[in-house]
Amino acid sequence: AVVSTQSTGMFAIGRHPNTKTLGLDKAGVDMDSRGNILVDEYQQTSADHVYAVGDVCGKALLTPVAIAAGRHLSHRIFNNEADRKLNYKNIPTVVFSHPPIGTVGLTQAEAEEKYGAENIKIYQSKFTNMYFAMTSRKPKTYMKLICKLPEEQIVGLHVMGLGADEMLQGFSVAVVAGATKKQFDSTVAIHPTSAEEFVTMNWGMSV
Numbered sequence: 001a002v003v004s005t006q007s008t009g010m011f012a013i014g015r016h017p018n019t020k021t022l023g024l025d026k027a028g029v030d031m032d033s034r035g036n037i038l039v040d041e042y043q044q045t046s047a048d049h050v051y052a053v054g055d056v057c058g059k060a061l062l063t064p065v066a067i068a069a070g071r072h073l074s075h076r077i078f079n080n081e082a083d084r085k086l087n088y089k090n091i092p093t094v095v096f097s098h099p100p101i102g103t104v105g106l107t108q109a110e111a112e113e114k115y116g117a118e119n120i121k122i123y124q125s126k127f128t129n130m131y132f133a134m135t136s137r138k139p140k141t142y143m144k145l146i147c148k149l150p151e152e153q154i155v156g157l158h159v160m161g162l163g164a165d166e167m168l169q170g171f172s173v174a175v176v177a178g179a180t181k182k183q184f185d186s187t188v189a190i191h192p193t194s195a196e197e198f199v200t201m202n203w204g205m206s207v
Contacts, residue, residue, distance in 0.1 A: 010097065017056045034058065042085050043073050060091050092172035094165045099139060102168030104175050105156035111146045120155075121147045123181065123201045129162050130192050143197055145181065152181040157198070167195040 019035045028047040030038045036058030043051045051073055054066030069086045076084040092104040111120045123145040128138045141161025148155045157175050159168065174184070189196035 015055075015061075017058065019056060032058065042076065043069055060088055062091070062093065065091060087176075090172065090176045092168050094168060096165060099141070099161045100163075100165040101158075101160045102164040103156075103158045104168060104172040105154070106146055107156060107158070108144070108146055111148065111155055115148055115155075119149050121149055121152060121181075123147065125197050125201050127197065129194050131162060141194055141197075143201065145184075145198070145201060147181050154179055154181060154184070159198075161194060163194050167198075171195075171198060
């Protein structure tokens, strides 16, 4: 089908790991059909004393993920921290588009599938940044919180708009820490910012 109503398109083709010529099969390292190295939650391959981290594992293909996995692995092997491993849950991700898009945690569809639609509450907001108050072009910022009932733990946080890439890093710490909507509401806003909308959103009213 031809889409003629859009001015911009994004083409993301992905990539394949370059593992075919490494001879991993001779070392007893298992791979999947795409050539990704199979590892467990501790980055351990099917071969003793052989580990793999990063894009070659085919999971969360992001540079900071590879760095974090490597750090955890080093601490476990060389600093005797036997249970140290990377938690692949709630990895913050940004699409550096215009405007940027930031996301951490579950989407609404994923949350409904995991917890049931009756057990989640959605908060969302759409507004124009004050930055564009005096301009003729007024792009919108969109924000969404996915909360799990009854405590309204925030299991998903999503934003598209100016500054989304910068504000997501801080809010992802809160999501990883298991913050609730009540804790967001009890945080004093920084004005004027876009990020303040996350701590004043709907003032306890879901949309």
